[in-house]
Amino acid sequence: MVRLEPRRGRLIIHVFKKKFEWTIEPRYWRNPIIGLIIWLALPVILIGISQLFPISVLRIISTLIFANIICMIAIPLTVQIIGTGRVNFGPHFFAAIGGYTSALLSKNFGLSPIATLPTSFALGALIALFLSPITIISRGLYFVLITLLLPFILLEIAYWQSEIFGAETGIPGVPILLETGNVFLDNVLYFYLSLMIVLLFLFFADRILRSRYGFLMGVINEDEEVAESYGINTTRMKIPTFAITSGAMAIAGWFIAHYYGSFTGPAWLQPSFLIIILLTTTLGGKGAIYGVVLSAYVIASLREATRVAFGELSIVVLFIILLLLLYFLPEGFWGLYRKRRYREYFPSIKIRRG
């Protein structure tokens, strides 16, 4: 059934008749390990720094959690943009689907968070599957407009059926995931929980993008017609990609609902939240999932910093700063790390010159 076959620098996993390759090259492990250690130690580092300034520790931790929430939406979105070749302008719609699903199910039917997690994923994926023909029939501006309309429709439904969806007050009384009695400890634990989810997303996104499936997704992203005329069934690639990544975005909604203990649709369906997500994917570097994490943290902290420093003007200043970053970093934050001009669709294969 399952057989492992080690080769030089890679591991081939045979599952029935399918083959999966896993590149194992320790010489490329240094930087990811350093990055992971910094990431895990981030709360400790920031709390240490915060002792020097009059900033509340809780505020820092909740900013980090917000960054993780952005990551949970932006990482699947990046994979989706590569896999469908289209920019989805309604990622927060799918997040809201997940949020409403878990909030309503746990409030009305008393489901535990463990039960609402697969349900919100499944419902998000199902709605995306239902909507997936738009990835075939529309492209460019039409696709943008269709996906942009979805969150507004949901927003109107939330206001219209306010006794179900709670409109602006949201759906309170959603069971929360962790409770130790200590607010600070709770938040730190939430940070690590959200980090685990983001790491899981990163792991899956990385494995997918480095696989042959991810490589073909890259071809679709670049030129769909060429992909089609070289034997790639683009329809069969785009629909599962769209459905599964949208389901993954719904998981972000699940986390939001169970973290805040309530789900307020109008707060998350705002265009400003969409702009933050889209800027995260763009500033991360096109198609760079690790850059997305970096830019999510930068944007979340900038958002919080401008809020402290500028008060009412904060959102204007934030967007001006982000605009300047877009202008000066056309390749995104990942471009600073990797000084390459093209996207690496499968970095694992290095052909030795000889």
Place this chain on the structure above:
Amino acid sequence: MLELKNVRKRFGGIVAVDDVSFKVNKGEIVGLIGPNGAGKSTLINLVSGYYYPNEGRITFTGEDITWKKPFYRAKKGIARTFQNPRLVGNMTALMNVLYAILGRNGGENLTLYEASAEAMYYLDLFGLLKRRDVLAQDLPLYEMRLLELARALALKPRLLLIDEAMAGLNPAEAENVSKLITRIRDEFDLTIVWVEHVLRILMRSVERVVAMHYGKIIADGTPQEVSRDPKVIEAYIGEEI
């Protein structure tokens, strides 16, 4: 092998391909000529599935493929090149061959390593092995054309549709490309339909020429016959006054 029956394609009011019927036999190398706007490229696009005809039927090895999608035709063994090289510019030369290998019939079971090893073979065939890590957009036109041929060949096609392989090349390069095409035809046992504007070289390399004008086939025969056909001369030079 390939058969078109009464195929018609309209774009609005213009009839680009008008009631065309012709047959390509296995192992043949057919040149398709005609002045600008004669419908040669449209015909290639119809066979490769880029467009669907308004009327008529297209069969390939006995199977009706009129309404099949391009990827299905590619898997069946119809490969094409594009008039303006359409490579994935953001990918290296190797990757451009790689996806054709993964996309072809039977490519589903290959891993990226196996496929890239094979891709190098196809690159080597066209002398592009040294250029494998160069982005396709950075290649000169000549090498782009060769890469397109390598990519088409990587599909392991039975029928190769070439849409102007020599346009924009200097005479020596064009000569080289035509030699390569005849070589791969013999080596890989291909059937080739070859659209070209550079008639001098084309006439030497093919065994049969089909001439088109205003969407209709006006001549069909050996290069000598077609080049002497008064209708063809008229189409190229214009009506005598």
